Amino acid sequence: MTDARFATIADIRTALRSRTTSAVELAREHLDRIARSELNSFVTVCEDDALAAAREADKQIAREGQSGLLGVPIAHKDVFCTAGGRTTCASRMLAEFVPPYDATVVTKLRDSGAIMLGKTNMDEFAMGSSNENSYFGPVSNPWDATRVPGGSSGGSAAAVAAGLVPAATATDTGGSIRQPAALCGISGLKPTYGRVSRYGMVAFASSLDQGGPMARTALDLRLLLRHMEGHDPLDSTSADVGPTPREADRVGLRIGIPREYGRDLDARLGATVDEAAAVFEGLGHERVEISLPHTAYATAAYYVVASAEASTNLSRYDGVRYGHRTESPADLDDLYARSRSEGFGAEVKRRILTGTYALSIGYYDAYYRKAQRLRRLVRRDFLDAFAAIDLILTPSTPSTAFEKGALVAPDETKDPTVMYEQDVYTVPASLAGLPALSIPCGIVDCLPVGMQLIAPHFGEDRLLALAESFQRATDWHRRTPAL
Numbered sequence: 001m002t003d004a005r006f007a008t009i010a011d012i013r014t015a016l017r018s019r020t021t022s023a024v025e026l027a028r029e030h031l032d033r034i035a036r037s038e039l040n041s042f043v044t045v046c047e048d049d050a051l052a053a054a055r056e057a058d059k060q061i062a063r064e065g066q067s068g069l070l071g072v073p074i075a076h077k078d079v080f081c082t083a084g085g086r087t088t089c090a091s092r093m094l095a096e097f098v099p100p101y102d103a104t105v106v107t108k109l110r111d112s113g114a115i116m117l118g119k120t121n122m123d124e125f126a127m128g129s130s131n132e133n134s135y136f137g138p139v140s141n142p143w144d145a146t147r148v149p150g151g152s153s154g155g156s157a158a159a160v161a162a163g164l165v166p167a168a169t170a171t172d173t174g175g176s177i178r179q180p181a182a183l184c185g186i187s188g189l190k191p192t193y194g195r196v197s198r199y200g201m202v203a204f205a206s207s208l209d210q211g212g213p214m215a216r217t218a219l220d221l222r223l224l225l226r227h228m229e230g231h232d233p234l235d236s237t238s239a240d241v242g243p244t245p246r247e248a249d250r251v252g253l254r255i256g257i258p259r260e261y262g263r264d265l266d267a268r269l270g271a272t273v274d275e276a277a278a279v280f281e282g283l284g285h286e287r288v289e290i291s292l293p294h295t296a297y298a299t300a301a302y303y304v305v306a307s308a309e310a311s312t313n314l315s316r317y318d319g320v321r322y323g324h325r326t327e328s329p330a331d332l333d334d335l336y337a338r339s340r341s342e343g344f345g346a347e348v349k350r351r352i353l354t355g356t357y358a359l360s361i362g363y364y365d366a367y368y369r370k371a372q373r374l375r376r377l378v379r380r381d382f383l384d385a386f387a388a389i390d391l392i393l394t395p396s397t398p399s400t401a402f403e404k405g406a407l408v409a410p411d412e413t414k415d416p417t418v419m420y421e422q423d424v425y426t427v428p429a430s431l432a433g434l435p436a437l438s439i440p441c442g443i444v445d446c447l448p449v450g451m452q453l454i455a456p457h458f459g460e461d462r463l464l465a466l467a468e469s470f471q472r473a474t475d476w477h478r479r480t481p482a483l
């Protein structure tokens, strides 16, 4: 058996079933590791509630045995509302915010018996690719503390990679599950848009935001998805499609390799993805070169659409109803202006400004409408490709984890679009609403490399099955940082 710190959910379920451990023991061990960790991956730790829930779980296991996620410790990205427990979105704006209700994902995972240990750090309002935009400070990558874990779900990714929790929730608007999963050497799934309820998930860009799981294996992702997905009448964009099925493994799948996805890639990362393609060939699948001709426009279109939606979504933070309120405002305008100026960080302000600009009269056609057209073309590229292939294989990121401070500067002297280019391989599937995952496929310079698999809408089953078969054939997902 491997190091207990890096046990999978499947391992943990087996241990709980054979009573070699208890939910309380597991919660204590993980809370202990969280307390000793210096990664800054948690914003809030819920020790008392977690231990109380674990005691209940142990009673239930004694009565009925272990099932579902009963007794399994997890963490939630601090973008999911937790009733009675602060939900900050890593923003000063929400630093004191205590939601009156739970997100659907939180409710569902609690109903499955999972034990929430705390809320994980992230980029403010999920805007960023390095977790350096957090009001609570940056998160360190467990493989190398001088490097970023990726973002925006950097806290969840680092916590899973470091063995602080076996799994965590995260959200992905343009790559925030897949990119940090890749940079931290874990597995992460962004489901099809609409598969997982957005109710109670603090909104960034509503037409793109999607919650999903992070874990150590694709098998665990499947288990978590089962307890996160499902139609939710409280979310009008939630899809009424029934649970992700589990088909028998198939051979002879046609795996498309888009020729546009090598552009900004470190050649050594390209080689690992190439070797992954060879593994799939060895498993009886076929490699097919494909073209997704509008890929080059995806990042620009994404940053216009996402910022436009963010500018309207974030208008709710006015200092009146909830969130940060400035001291002794002179009048209502001053209340709005100063509450927002003080409450939001630099990147959030940049998105609000560019988004408002893109939506304003006179610029709407030039920016927002054009970006929407490009979004449609990117989506059509995928749908055309999927007429002839089953899945798409790409790198997850253009590089491995980069140094903290390399792409952002506190004095705002760095070009923000360099950071935005970190998302080149993840945003196209986001724009198209497609399910995609990242799993480890190599190590370069002692840092993990991730590959991305993209499936047609609601094709999570095929996606996970292929990822599971890769993880049966290789052991990249078992590599762990030396802590």
Ligand code: GLN
Pocket: 126, 127, 128, 129, 151, 152, 171, 172, 173, 174, 175, 176, 177, 204, 306, 423
């Ligand atoms: N890095 C991208 C951004 O900053 C994606 C973020 C996300 O998926 N939440 O917008």
